[in-house]
Amino acid sequence: MDDIKYGEILLxxxxxxxxxxERTVRKKFWPTFRRAVRHIPFSRDVVAxxxxxxxxxxPTRVRGILLAALAYFVMPIDIIPDFFAxxxxxxxxxxLSAAFALVNRHINQAHYEAADxxxxxxxxxxxxx
Numbered sequence: 728m729d730d731i732k733y734g735e736i737l738l739x740x741x742x743x744x745x746x747x748x749e750r751t752v753r754k755k756f757w758p759t760f761r762r763a764v765r766h767i768p769f770s771r772d773v774v775a776x777x778x779x780x781x782x783x784x785x786p787t788r789v790r791g792i793l794l795a796a797l798a799y800f801v802m803p804i805d806i807i808p809d810f811f812a813x814x815x816x817x818x819x820x821x822x823l824s825a826a827f828a829l830v831n832r833h834i835n836q837a838h839y840e841a842a843d844x845x846x847x848x849x850x851x852x853x854x855x856x
Contacts, residue, residue, distance in 0.1 A: 796826035
């Protein structure tokens with residue numbers, strides 16, 4: 728019974744869990760984001776949260792919450808599978824929204840500037856292909 732972690736998706740977890748989530752998010756974020764971008768009304772915020780979660784200056788608790796939410800976003804197993812048109816990313820949006828509400832004051836201008844650069848690069852790469 729002790730190994731059950733209620734609400735784990737929004738808790739920072741132990742260091743090993745957080746490190747694993749960070750590796751997963753780093754590896755899968757951009758491919759998942761490219762598939763989901765048209766379904767997420769706040770894509771700039773998602774990318775800024777990605778940079779906030781990877782920022783070593785961000786408090787551990789905040790990084791844990793963001794990494795958990797972003798890991799849920801990039802994981803292929805969901806409550807509502809992402810391949811369903813329109814509603815597929817709705818559960819991801821709900822989890823990301825809840826995480827933002829908890830930690831939004833920690834997502835700073837530098838994270839948004841990094842997001843803007845990354846989104847500009849993504850747009851340029853898409854137009855070039």
